Amino acid sequence: MKYKLNNIKNCGKCNLYINQLPLLDKKDKCDVMWVGLSAKKVDDIDKNYPLEENTNSGLLIKEIEDILPSLNYYKTNLVKCLPLDNKGKLRYPSTNEMNKCISNLLFEIEVMNPKIIFLLGKNVYNFISKYMNKNNIKLNLPIKYIEHPSYIYVYKKKYKDNYIEKVINEIRKVINMSEVKRCKWVNMNNPLYIKYHDEEWGVPVHNDQILFEMLILESFQAGLSWECVLNKRTYFEEAYDNFDINKICNYDDKKLNELLKNKNIIRNKLKIKASINNSKIFKSIQKEYGSFSNYIWKFTDNKVIYEVGITSSKLSDTISEDLKKRGMKFVGTTIIYSYLQAVGIINSHDNECMFKSR
Ligand SMILES: [Zn+2]
Numbered sequence: 015m016k017y018k019l020n021n022i023k024n025c026g027k028c029n030l031y032i033n034q035l036p037l038l039d040k041k042d043k044c045d046v047m048w049v050g051l052s053a054k055k056v057d058d059i060d061k062n063y064p065l066e067e068n069t070n071s072g073l074l075i076k077e078i079e080d081i082l083p084s085l086n087y088y089k090t091n092l093v094k095c096l097p098l099d100n101k102g103k104l105r106y107p108s109t110n111e112m113n114k115c116i117s118n119l120l121f122e123i124e125v126m127n128p129k130i131i132f133l134l135g136k137n138v139y140n141f142i143s144k145y146m147n148k149n150n151i152k153l154n155l156p157i158k159y160i161e162h163p164s165y166i167y168v169y170k171k172k173y174k175d176n177y178i179e180k181v182i183n184e185i186r187k188v189i190n191m192s193e194v195k196r197c198k199w200v201n202m203n204n205p206l207y208i209k210y211h212d213e214e215w216g217v218p219v220h221n222d223q224i225l226f227e228m229l230i231l232e233s234f235q236a237g238l239s240w241e242c243v244l245n246k247r248t249y250f251e252e253a254y255d256n257f258d259i260n261k262i263c264n265y266d267d268k269k270l271n272e273l274l275k276n277k278n279i280i281r282n283k284l285k286i287k288a289s290i291n292n293s294k295i296f297k298s299i300q301k302e303y304g305s306f307s308n309y310i311w312k313f314t315d316n317k318v319i320y321e322v323g324i325t326s327s328k329l330s331d332t333i334s335e336d337l338k339k340r341g342m343k344f345v346g347t348t349i350i351y352s353y354l355q356a357v358g359i360i361n362s363h364d365n366e367c368m369f370k371s372r
Pocket residue numbers: 196197211362363364367368369370
């Protein structure tokens with residue numbers, strides 16, 4: 015059976031104008047379903063789906079999806095047609111119009127069989143929950159209300175990270191992420207480690223702030239496990255002024271002593287001294303190359319290398335040598351190799367790992 019219903023230009027039921035795709039496009043199942051009300055007016059309906067990145071909601075939702083790339087998502091609007099007022103401006107659909115559209119949504123839910131549904135914003139939530147109560151419709155899956163992503167994106171940007179985290183947690187509650195195939199080395203008893211593997215490790219980084227933080231953290235790893243550093247990461251962030259490079263470059267002896275007394279971080283005098291020294295060199299590289307990202311990515315001509323099962327290579331030898339020549343410490347070839355894996359210049363996910371290709 016084909017469910018390709020997405021070319022209705024005027025649904026005839028609610029008398030609204032242009033159809034907003036989709037009812038069901040190519041996919042036939044999903045893990046997470048997003049349900050909005052109506053997106054913004056679009057000119058070319060063939061290219062625009064609900065909650066795509068040309069909307070604020072779509073931008074925020076994409077951030078969530080990027081964090082859990084192994085899941086399938088389906089985005090739809092309760093009202094598939096574009097409600098315009100008599101001046102041609104987008105307006106909220108009336109309850110009557112929503113009533114006429116809800117059977118479409120229930121049909122989509124049935125076909126796509128999601129594990130969790132997010133209703134975006136109060137209007138959608140109130141309408142759907144009332145409708146389901148009144149008609150005694152019961153779905154055997156969590157249907158969650160979340161604040162409208164566009165509202166958060168535009169007006170409450172400072173809550174954005176919390177918002178994303180909340181949604182991710184809801185998804186994790188219903189979808190057993192441990193069923194997801196990961197690299198064998200991931201300690202499945204450590205949620206921090208799982209999160210790090212899924213969301214950060216091997217994702218190509220071009221942002222100097224992250225490149226800097228990771229380099230400092232990696233330099234603390236020498237002789238220890240990465241898990242050990244990872245477990246202390248929030249303490250490091252606190253102790254190191256959120257890795258503000260300008261502040262770190264100016265750390266004096268007083269600050270050095272303060273760090274040495276901080277039980278929550280790795281208290282190795284040589285490493286702490288090196289972190290301050292390395293920050294200064296990092297900064298001089300930024301000056302020389304425009305950014306540290308330019309510097310580090312030029313070693314591979316901006317290409318990602320896929321490589322598993324080794325802990326150093328010609329590439330890490332070369333970069334390690336260069337950084338040492340510039341005066342950095344704790345940047346041996348193994349540390350650098352590990353760093354390159356962390357920031358995605360080398361992709362070392364196992365072949366079976368679902369996070370290998372993204
Ligand atoms: Zn992996």
